[in-house]
Amino acid sequence: MFDIGFWELLVIAVIALLVLGPERLPGAIRSTARTIRSIKSMAGNVKSELDEQLRIHELHENLRKAESASMKNLSPDVQKSVDELKAAAQSVNRPYAKKPTTTPPTDQEPKSDG
Template sequence: MFDMGILEIAVILVITLLVVGPERMPEVARKAGQMVAKARNFINSVKDDSNLRDTVRELQQAVDLKEEKKNIEHIRKDLMTGFDDIKDQVNFDELQRPFDSKSVAGPPSDAQREQASKQLESTNDVPTESSPPESAETTASTLRQDKTARE
């Protein structure tokens, strides 16, 4: 620790023995050991505190919330301007739904059933490729009507 060799330590012990005396030497050695232990603990705690401070400082720099908030705000602004550019390029009035409410298939009305039965009778129960495909429900209801009409 202080770059002391065995010879220097022996000289210090001899001088201490002459000054203190042999009766009080164990007591002084015990006190000196306790003081050295306290000094080591103090030095280690200061090192740990400095390491802890360095770690806390690094974490604060890594997680700088204000900087992150600025970055997120910048990204949000970029996204919004990009969306505004797309909005300017696309005319939403020209966009239409792929179907309107009238073309959604619901249960067939009586007029639709009658028209389907006439089409079926005119083609002799053989659909042609030119006729539009009918829904299964419409075909089933038409066949039921034909059966009741024949009876």
């Protein structure tokens, strides 16, 4: 990925040993490794989530194409059944549709006690 060879790694290790010292170098290596692992894990999670969303989007597109293609080439009997099902679905949903709530205008003003 970074195209770093053995000699470059050796130079980095020697510089890290000189800068950090032998006491702090193992902790720095562990911390760096832990950070790299967490970054790889997050990148893998993002990649898998994007793949899943792309797959879902692709399935929806294929389903829409299949529905539009099959709805155009229906026999009259099947088309009649589909129309009846749509009408039944609308009649079932009709009672649950929100009705506009209107309050009648009142000409009376509220009376005050004082």
